[in-house]
Amino acid sequence: MSIRHHLSDPLLIAYAAGTLPEAFSLLVAxxxxxxxxxxxxxxxxxxxxxxxxxxxxxxxxxxxxxxAMARLGAPEKREAIAKSDAGAKSDAGAKSDAGAKSDAGAKSDAGAKSDAGAKSDAGAKSDAGAKRxxxxxxxxxxxLDYIGGDLTAVKxxxxxxGVRQAILPTSKGASARLLYIPAGQAVPDHxxxxxxxxxxxxxxxxxxxxxxxxxDVEIADEDLQHIPVADAGEPCICLAATDAPLRFSxxxxxxxxxxxxx
Amino acid sequence: MLLDLTLHQPIYGPKPANxxxxxxxxxxxxxxxxxxxxxxxxxxxxxxxxxxxxFAALFQHFAPRVKGFLMKSGTEAALAEDCAxxxxxxxxxxxxxxxxxxxxxxxWVFTIARNRRIxxxxxxRRPEPEVLDWGPDxxxxxxxxxxxxxxxxxxxxxxxxxxxxxxxxxxxxFYGELSHSEIAAETGLPLGTIKSRIRLALExxxxxxx
Ligand SMILES: [Zn+2]
Numbered sequence: 116m117s118i119r120h121h122l123s124d125p126l127l128i129a130y131a132a133g134t135l136p137e138a139f140s141l142l143v144a145x146x147x148x149x150x151x152x153x154x155x156x157x158x159x160x161x162x163x164x165x166x167x168x169x170x171x172x173x174x175x176x177x178x179x180x181x182x183a184m185a186r187l188g189a190p191e192k193r194e195a196i197a198k199s200d201a202g203a204k205s206d207a208g209a210k211s212d213a214g215a216k217s218d219a220g221a222k223s224d225a226g227a228k229s230d231a232g233a234k235s236d237a238g239a240k241s242d243a244g245a246k247r248x249x250x251x252x253x254x255x256x257x258x259l260d261y262i263g264g265d266l267t268a269v270k271x272x273x274x275x276x277g278v279r280q281a282i283l284p285t286s287k288g289a290s291a292r293l294l295y296i297p298a299g300q301a302v303p304d305h306x307x308x309x310x311x312x313x314x315x316x317x318x319x320x321x322x323x324x325x326x327x328x329x330x331d332v333e334i335a336d337e338d339l340q341h342i343p344v345a346d347a348g349e350p351c352i353c354l355a356a357t358d359a360p361l362r363f364s365x366x367x368x369x370x371x372x373x374x375x376x377x
Numbered sequence: 378m379l380l381d382l383t384l385h386q387p388i389y390g391p392k393p394a395n396x397x398x399x400x401x402x403x404x405x406x407x408x409x410x411x412x413x414x415x416x417x418x419x420x421x422x423x424x425x426x427x428x429x430x431x432f433a434a435l436f437q438h439f440a441p442r443v444k445g446f447l448m449k450s451g452t453e454a455a456l457a458e459d460c461a462x463x464x465x466x467x468x469x470x471x472x473x474x475x476x477x478x479x480x481x482x483x484x485w486v487f488t489i490a491r492n493r494r495i496x497x498x499x500x501x502r503r504p505e506p507e508v509l510d511w512g513p514d515x516x517x518x519x520x521x522x523x524x525x526x527x528x529x530x531x532x533x534x535x536x537x538x539x540x541x542x543x544x545x546x547x548x549x550x551f552y553g554e555l556s557h558s559e560i561a562a563e564t565g566l567p568l569g570t571i572k573s574r575i576r577l578a579l580e581x582x583x584x585x586x587x
Contacts, residue, residue: 119583123561124566124568125557125560125561126557126562128557128566129522129560131551132466132491132550132552132553133491133495134491134505134550134553134555134557135557137502137504139557140502141504143504144504144506147506148507149507154506154509159478161480161484161488162480162481162484162529162532163532163547163551164484164535164551165480165481165484165485165486165487165529166483166529166532167446167536167545167547167548168439168446168487168490168551170383170442170533170548171446171449172442172444172445173444173445174441175461179436180433180437180440183433183465184431185432186462186466187429187432187466187469189427190469190473191470191471191473192473223388225496227535240553250417255507256507256508257504257506260504280511285502303430310557338529348457360548373442374579
């Protein structure tokens with residue numbers, strides 16, 4: 116089973132440039148964790164960022180170099196480097212060929228693994244490279260961070276008809292939520308005011324445009340009115356991010372939407 | 378206009394007289410190669426030997442660019458200067474994360490500067506993809522390291538060859554002036570420039586993960 120629906124270039128460029136709202140960044144980071152194609156494209160767009168930076172020089176204060184040299188302390192060992200400095204490690208972090216580096220070589224494997232999973236019980240996910248599509252109950256690291264655990268830790272709220280959602284905490288400008296759709300169930304027809312991204316984590320759904328399986332992203336703009344239906348046989352779990360409130364045209368009256376925070 | 382890098386041969390050969398070079402040094406047909414290689418070598422000296430002289434050389438080159446990048450992204454000069462110091466301190470402190478086969482020094486510095494800009498502007502988190510473990514036997518070969526180091530030089534040259542309007546569009550996207558929907562609405566983005574880079578990166582990823 117392979118991914119057929121990828122992130123768009125504009126989304127990857129905006130993520131590389133650091134301009135996406137947090138909810139969209141979460142979805143992009145989760146998809147890239149599962150998808151080599153988009154990981155490669157992202158690396159290429161970050162290279163463009165490097166080229167733009169090369170072209171941006173302005174003079175520094177006269178004492179800048181002296182000030183910088185005075186600040187240099189002992190560099191961090193790689194296994195001690197925290198998760199916080201993300202960009203630096205987005206692609207450079209998992210180096211495990213550090214044999215040449217006397218002090219870091221022996222522990223580089225452990226370092227890479229703690230990078231990938233540290234913040235939750237997904238630490239067990241040791242072979243990120245070998246199999247990146249999540250197994251049932253298993254999620255990519257960026258999403259585990261936001262849930263605070265795996266799928267069993269999700270605090271679902273019912274939307275009716277067996278459909279459930281869980282809002283994930285992100286900053287303003289866009290919202291992210293997990294959706295649980297029972298096997299064979301349809302999600303109420305809805306349109307969009309902004310952009311809605313839906314990433315399938317488990318199971319699959321189908322709508323008028325196509326079928327979307329694990330790892331696939333559907334990018335829906337204002338024009339798409341659709342009724343996603345989960346495949347029979349397995350519930351479909353998705354991560355959805357939108358930069359505008361959804362407007363349901365069936366089942367859930369619009370007046371109720373504020374209650375659901377969607 | 379879609380640009381394909383393969384059309385720019387020889388990339389480091391004699392440059393056309395009318396080529397516009399907005400950045401001196403790397404864009405030079407001869408020193409471009411040498412300086413790119415040097416950045417990688419300097420960074421490895423910082424990473425593996427904590428070489429302070431190498432750091433000073435990287436600082437002289439990159440700190441003014443980080444400051445300019447942040448200013449063009451809307452940061453006021455004094456804060457941009459402070460942040461350039463912070464970014465270069467990250468380069469020193471987290472040098473162990475630098476992998477010359479995956480990114481040029483310029484690209485790596487860009488990602489650190491970008492994250493600093495996000496910190497300044499919004500205080501929002503930026504979720505990052507899971508880090509891939511390339512396996513125990515992936516000693517990067519010199520060709521890969523060389524290629525990664527060259528990519529920035531090639532893109533700088535390709536960008537400088539673009540019509541002003543397209544170059545400005547790319548710069549605005551990376552200075553954070555365009556939202557994703559504004560980027561999507563722009564039909565003039567010359568993405569062909571980097572499609573070959575994407576294919577290469579994908580091949581490399583697949584090789585290393587197999
Ligand atoms: Zn993809």
